[in-house]
Amino acid sequence: ALISSLFATSPMQSVKAETTSNTVTAEWTRQMAQNFERTSENTAPEIDADFKVVAEDLWIWDTWPLRNRDGSLAEINGYKVQFALTASKDYTWGGRHDHAVIRYFISEDGENWEVGGVAYDPEKAYGSRQWAGSAMMDDSGKVTLFYTASGRKENETAQNHFEQRLAKTELYMFEDNGEFSVENTGEHQILAEADGTYYETQDQKTGSIIYSFRDPWFFQDPATGEEYILFEGNTAGYEKSLDPSNIGDEEFRATHDVPEGSEDFNGNIGIAKATDKSLDNFELLPPLLEADGVNQQLERPHIVVKDGNYHLFTISHQFTFAPGLDDGIDGLYGFVNDSLRGDYKPMNDNGLVVANPESDPFQTYSWAVLPNENVISFINEFTDNGEAIKGGQFAPTLEINLDGENSEITGVLNEGEIEYPETEEDTTPAWSADALEEYK
Numbered sequence: 032a033l034i035s036s037l038f039a040t041s042p043m044q045s046v047k048a049e050t051t052s053n054t055v056t057a058e059w060t061r062q063m064a065q066n067f068e069r070t071s072e073n074t075a076p077e078i079d080a081d082f083k084v085v086a087e088d089l090w091i092w093d094t095w096p097l098r099n100r101d102g103s104l105a106e107i108n109g110y111k112v113q114f115a116l117t118a119s120k121d122y123t124w125g126g127r128h129d130h131a132v133i134r135y136f137i138s139e140d141g142e143n144w145e146v147g148g149v150a151y152d153p154e155k156a157y158g159s160r161q162w163a164g165s166a167m168m169d170d171s172g173k174v175t176l177f178y179t180a181s182g183r184k185e186n187e188t189a190q191n192h193f194e195q196r197l198a199k200t201e202l203y204m205f206e207d208n209g210e211f212s213v214e215n216t217g218e219h220q221i222l223a224e225a226d227g228t229y230y231e232t233q234d235q236k237t238g239s240i241i242y243s244f245r246d247p248w249f250f251q252d253p254a255t256g257e258e259y260i261l262f263e264g265n266t267a268g269y270e271k272s273l274d275p276s277n278i279g280d281e282e283f284r285a286t287h288d289v290p291e292g293s294e295d296f297n298g299n300i301g302i303a304k305a306t307d308k309s310l311d312n313f314e315l316l317p318p319l320l321e322a323d324g325v326n327q328q329l330e331r332p333h334i335v336v337k338d339g340n341y342h343l344f345t346i347s348h349q350f351t352f353a354p355g356l357d358d359g360i361d362g363l364y365g366f367v368n369d370s371l372r373g374d375y376k377p378m379n380d381n382g383l384v385v386a387n388p389e390s391d392p393f394q395t396y397s398w399a400v401l402p403n404e405n406v407i408s409f410i411n412e413f414t415d416n417g418e419a420i421k422g423g424q425f426a427p428t429l430e431i432n433l434d435g436e437n438s439e440i441t442g443v444l445n446e447g448e449i450e451y452p453e454t455e456e457d458t459t460p461a462w463s464a465d466a467l468e469e470y471k
């Protein structure tokens with residue numbers, strides 16, 4: 032990284048001083064967010080126009096596999112499970128966000144996926160539609176599905192249509208004699224709402240791009256066992272005037288122009304701590320990382336820990352970079368630190384980890400890095416022989432090597448393929464009949 036927090040008293044510091052060390056907020060500064068370039072290390076190959084279609088009649092986009100409490104990939108007696116945002120193709124490509132429901136997909140080989148039903152009772156779910164999240168199966172076999180409740184089911188207005196709250200529900204998934212089934216009539220609960228202090232509310236928003244309080248991602252810190260949800264937020268309470276620390280060091284600031292309106296771009300990576308193991312109660316903490324003056328949307332944040340390095344990933348768009356940051360591209364961005372909180376450094380100098388090819392800069396989106404260094408995403412929009420194609424299916428998986436501050440794409444797998452570890456263990460979760468009876 033260009034800036035070091037070792038100089039705690041210098042204006043070059045990239046960490047906002049906070050009262051205790053575990054509330055430090057790292058910064059992605061305008062100085063860091065420069066010179067994004069496609070290279071052989073970060074650029075995915077072009078999509079094959081003949082891509083695999085998992086569900087003919089559905090648009091599929093943001094996707095996440097079922098994981099165990101420690102973040103490893105979960106299986107249910109050999110069955111692999113993914114969740115994804117879906118909408119009927121009766122809706123337009125652009126209109127799909129307004130009709131999103133979370134469906135589950137199952138596979139026996141981690142490559143050929145079969146579409147299942149909606150992962151919950153849509154009548155009971157919060158929001159007029161449900162946006163991205165994460166899913167965790169605990170030792171009892173109970174699956175907690177975290178999601179974004181977008182809008183309101185009742186009394187929805189144009190104003191609260193874009194409201195976002197972090198929510199969860201619980202379900203059970205079974206394999207019995209080769210039959211996969213789901214018990215998913217559980218209650219739903221709102222876990223967190225934008226507080227207006229750390230996290231901007233819709234009312235506090237300025238600028239033209241949608242605000243964010245979405246995409247909850249469950250994370251158990253291996254160092255402490257403490258549990259969190261990470262999410263996409265916007266910074267509140269800074270009165271829309273940028274600190275020098277959002278821009279860069281003194282030398283950079285001397286020549287760098289910050290166009291008016293940049294202060295409206297205030298994306299951050301939010302974090303809330305579970306106050307107990309029930310995961311019913313969360314406390315909002317100051318953001319893990321902020322991009323005030325840099326980018327409006329740090330979407331679907333998640334962490335992969337490798338060799339003691341905490342790799343913090345987020346996806347972002349070209350159009351959500353602040354004015355004057357003209358090299359920004361639709362991509363996967365990463366930051367690295369030696370613990371959960373601290374002075375995260377952008378990987379590969381400016382943060383760019385995965386890009387689409389120049390010829391089709393929007394061909395895939397919503398990358399998620401799994402603990403096995405597979406990177407999943409969905410096929411977005413691309414052109415083939417001059418024809419504009421909307422994908423809406425699983426994209427080819429990338430294999431990536433995370434090496435401290437550096438990363439490199441090392442291979443490409445099939446659409447939706449995930450390399451599950453070979454396991455001799457019995458992966459049947461320990462459901463108890465009593466727990467299930469109680470659930471029902």
Ligand code: FRU
Pocket residue numbers: 092093116128131162163164179245246263330331396397
């Ligand atoms: C990313 C995203 C998420 C959101 C979803 C809405 O692709 O913008 O942040 O949950 O799409 O469809």
